[in-house]
Amino acid sequence: MSTWRLIRSFPLAVQVLLVNQLGVNTGFYLLIPYLSGYLGHDLGMSAALVGVVLGVRNLSQQGLFLLGGTASDRLGARGVIIAGCALRTVGFGLFALGTSLPVLLFASVLSGLAGALFNPAVRAYLAEEAGDRRAEAFSLFNVFANTGALLGPLLGSALVVVGFATSAVVAAVLFALLTIAQLAVLPPRAIPRRSTTVLADWRGVLSDRRFLVFTLALTGMFALQNQLYLVLPMEAARLTGSSGTVAAVFLVSTVASLALQVRITRWFQHRCSRGNAIAIGMVLMGQAFVATALGAALVAPADSASGAAEMLLRLSPVLLAALVLTGGLMLAQPFVNELIPAFGLGSLSGTYFGVFYLASGVTAAAGNAAIGWLSDAAGGAWPWAPSALCALIGLVSGIAVFALERNGLVGPATSGSAEPTGSAGRPKPSGDPSCRTTPTS
Numbered sequence: 088m089s090t091w092r093l094i095r096s097f098p099l100a101v102q103v104l105l106v107n108q109l110g111v112n113t114g115f116y117l118l119i120p121y122l123s124g125y126l127g128h129d130l131g132m133s134a135a136l137v138g139v140v141l142g143v144r145n146l147s148q149q150g151l152f153l154l155g156g157t158a159s160d161r162l163g164a165r166g167v168i169i170a171g172c173a174l175r176t177v178g179f180g181l182f183a184l185g186t187s188l189p190v191l192l193f194a195s196v197l198s199g200l201a202g203a204l205f206n207p208a209v210r211a212y213l214a215e216e217a218g219d220r221r222a223e224a225f226s227l228f229n230v231f232a233n234t235g236a237l238l239g240p241l242l243g244s245a246l247v248v249v250g251f252a253t254s255a256v257v258a259a260v261l262f263a264l265l266t267i268a269q270l271a272v273l274p275p276r277a278i279p280r281r282s283t284t285v286l287a288d289w290r291g292v293l294s295d296r297r298f299l300v301f302t303l304a305l306t307g308m309f310a311l312q313n314q315l316y317l318v319l320p321m322e323a324a325r326l327t328g329s330s331g332t333v334a335a336v337f338l339v340s341t342v343a344s345l346a347l348q349v350r351i352t353r354w355f356q357h358r359c360s361r362g363n364a365i366a367i368g369m370v371l372m373g374q375a376f377v378a379t380a381l382g383a384a385l386v387a388p389a390d391s392a393s394g395a396a397e398m399l400l401r402l403s404p405v406l407l408a409a410l411v412l413t414g415g416l417m418l419a420q421p422f423v424n425e426l427i428p429a430f431g432l433g434s435l436s437g438t439y440f441g442v443f444y445l446a447s448g449v450t451a452a453a454g455n456a457a458i459g460w461l462s463d464a465a466g467g468a469w470p471w472a473p474s475a476l477c478a479l480i481g482l483v484s485g486i487a488v489f490a491l492e493r494n495g496l497v498g499p500a501t502s503g504s505a506e507p508t509g510s511a512g513r514p515k516p517s518g519d520p521s522c523r524t525t526p527t528s
Contacts, residue, residue, distance in 0.1 A: 090230070090349050093223065093227065097217065098216055099272070099274065100212070100216045100273060100274050101213060101216050101224055103268070104209055104212060104216070104228070104273075105227055105228060105231045106231070106268075107168070107172075107209065107265055107268075107269065108209065108228055108231045108232045108235065109231040109232070109234055109235045109238075110235065110261055110262075110264070111205070111232075111235065111262075111265065112231075112233075112235025112236045112238075112239060113238045113242065113261065114175070114179070114239065114261040114265075115239060115258075116235065116238075116239025116240050117240065117243035117246065117257065118179060118182070118243060118254050118255055118258040120239075120240055120243060121251060121254060122141065122182070122251075126191070132188075136188065139192075140188075140192060140195050141195075143192055143196060144195035144196070144199040146199065147195065147196045147198075147199025148199035148202040148203045148448075149199075149203075149445065149452070150203075150445070151199070151200060151203035152206065152440075152442075152444045152445040152448065153289070153438070153441040153442055153445050154203060154204075154441070155171070155205070155206065155207045155208060155437070156207035156208070156211070156439070156440050156441020156442065156444075157285055157288065157289070157438050157441060158204060158208070158437070159208035159211050159212075159436075159437030159440075160211070160281070160288070160434060161278075161281055161285070162278065163275075163276060163278040164208040164209070164212035164437060165212065165269070165274075165276060167204050167208040168205045168208045168209050168212065168269060168273070169266055169269045169273070170204055170205075171200075171201045171202065171203075171204035171205030171206075172201065172262050172266040173201075174197050174201035174204065175198050175201035175259075176263045177259075178194045178198030178201060179198060179258045179259040179262060180256070180259040181193060181194035182255040183253075183255030183259065184252075206440075206444060207437050207440040207444060208437060210225075210228075210427075210436075210440045211428065211436040211437040211440055214425070214427075215436065221421075221424070221425035221428075222352055222356050222361075222421045222422055222425045223356070223421075225352075225420070225421040225424040226348050226349050226351075226352035226353075227348075227349065228421075229344060229420060230344065230348050233341050233344040233345055233348075236341065237341045237345075281434070288438055289438070291435070292438050295430055297430060297496050298442075300496060301430070301488075301496070301497060302442070302443055302446050303487075304487035304488050304491055305369070305419075305484065305488070306450040306484065307369055307480045307481055307483065307485075308368075308369060308372065308419060308420070308423070308447075309446070309448075310450055310451060310454030310455075310458075310477075310480055311373065311376075311412065311415075311416075311477055311480060311481055312372075312451070313451045313454060313455055314412070314458070314477055315336065315337070315340060315409065318376070318379065318462075318477060319379065319405055320333040320336060321462065322379045322382065322383060322408075322474070323335070323336055323402060325383075325470070326386055326401045326402060326404070326405065329398070332398065332402055335406060336405060336406065336409045339406050339409045339410055340409050340410075340412070340413040343409075343410055343413045343414065343417075344417060347414070347417060348417045348421075351414070351417045352417070352418075352421045352422075355418060355422075356422075360492060360497075361422045361425065361497060362492025362497035363489070363492055364419070365418075365419045365422050365423055365488050365497070366486075366488035366489040366492060367415075367418060368414075368416065368417075368418030368419025368485075369481055370481055370486075371412075371414055371481070372411075372412050372415035372419070372481045373477060373480055373483075374478055374481060375408045375409075375411035375412035375414075375415065375477075375481075376408055376412075376475070376477035376478040377474075378404040378405075378411070379404050379405055379471075380474035380478060381404060381471070382403075382404030382405065383470040383471040383474060384470070384471040386401060426497065427443050428440070454480075458473050458476060458477065
């Protein structure tokens with residue numbers, strides 16, 4: 088089945104959510120990557136103030152995922168998604184209109200809160216609408232998200248020449264159009280009345296030991312995914328002597344995602360248990376950094392940019408690492424998103440996603456801090472050390488997920504015998520406990 092036919096096979100709500108994610112990532116990436124330059128260069132802010140503005144946006148989003156997930160469960164995912172897009176319209180509009188620090192901080196809070204609202208909500212809505220086809224739906228979700236992440240910077244680089252305010256206006260208009268489209272097309276769903284309090288819901292999720300252990304085992308995924316923005320760009324610049332080669336890393340990652348995501352998910356979903364597929368993906372993500380560790384150990388850093396052929400040769404360990412890292416992420420992530428709402432009742436899927444992505448934000452920040460510290464400490468003596476740590480993280484995380492799978496701790500307690508119970512129920516088990524290399528009928 089082609090990707091287009093696969094998209095058409097899903098309900099309208101799923102198709103709307105996919106297009107929505109394309110627009111969300113396009114609007115986000117056409118603006119945010121250029122925000123620091125605008126604040127520092129155009130407005131003349133100090134590095135400390137630039138860090139405060141960017142930090143407030145990130146904290147507002149990462150720190151409030153649980154709030155967004157709970158709002159999705161209690162108020163309905165559709166309304167929360169629409170509210171999130173509307174808030175980001177206002178936030179990005181303020182970036183275009185305001186130049187004072189209070190206005191910029193308020194814009195950062197609004198745009199961050201918007202992400203905290205619609206990120207868990209859109210995943211909870213998608214999981215419900217996709218039913219027992221969650222893995223395929225989240226695979227397509229990644230394709231649309233990565234397409235937006237590719238289009239956004241391209242559009243942003245053209246608009247920023249005109250002026251940052253123009254970029255902000257275009258991004259705000261895009262989110263306004265998404266808000267209107269969701270109001271018009273996204274199907275409303277009945278919201279079940281909750282008999283428990285918010286605190287009781289939180290206690291229920293935070294006392295779900297199976298879910299917490301699963302989340303802990305997958306901290307490696309969060310930490311390693313972010314190395315597309317830290318270790319790999321750092322190694323690309325070090326090995327080639329040019330920061331411009333960093334673009335090739337993102338190009339390889341994005342093209343691989345667009346070309347292979349659906350194929351990888353469909354190949355593994357009938358050949359592996361979910362836990363084993365995730366574990367293999369984690370090991371791949373870690374072992375991707377063996378290439379950059381070897382490159383750092385064997386290839387001397389370039390003092391200046393080289394010729395095209397030499398630069399490509401020097402860059403090859405980083406490009407290989409980007410390809411394998413992306414492959415592991417493509418394998419693991421759709422199945423992770425498929426399993427998250429299956430740990431608890433369907434009515435709490437937003438809260439489960441909120442807790443999971445709150446943990447992802449904390450872990451990503453901690454992982455970046457640790458790897459960055461090691462990079463500084465290792466210096467030129469052990470340039471391979473950060474990559475070696477990443478390889479170890481992936482291996483340990485993969486082994487942890489393998490162990491959970493072996494002990495029946497991946498997914499809901501009845502995952503081995505559960506039957507599909509409808510769109511809000513647990514995912515239908517598929518595949519064998521171990522991976523096979525021959526197709527199943």
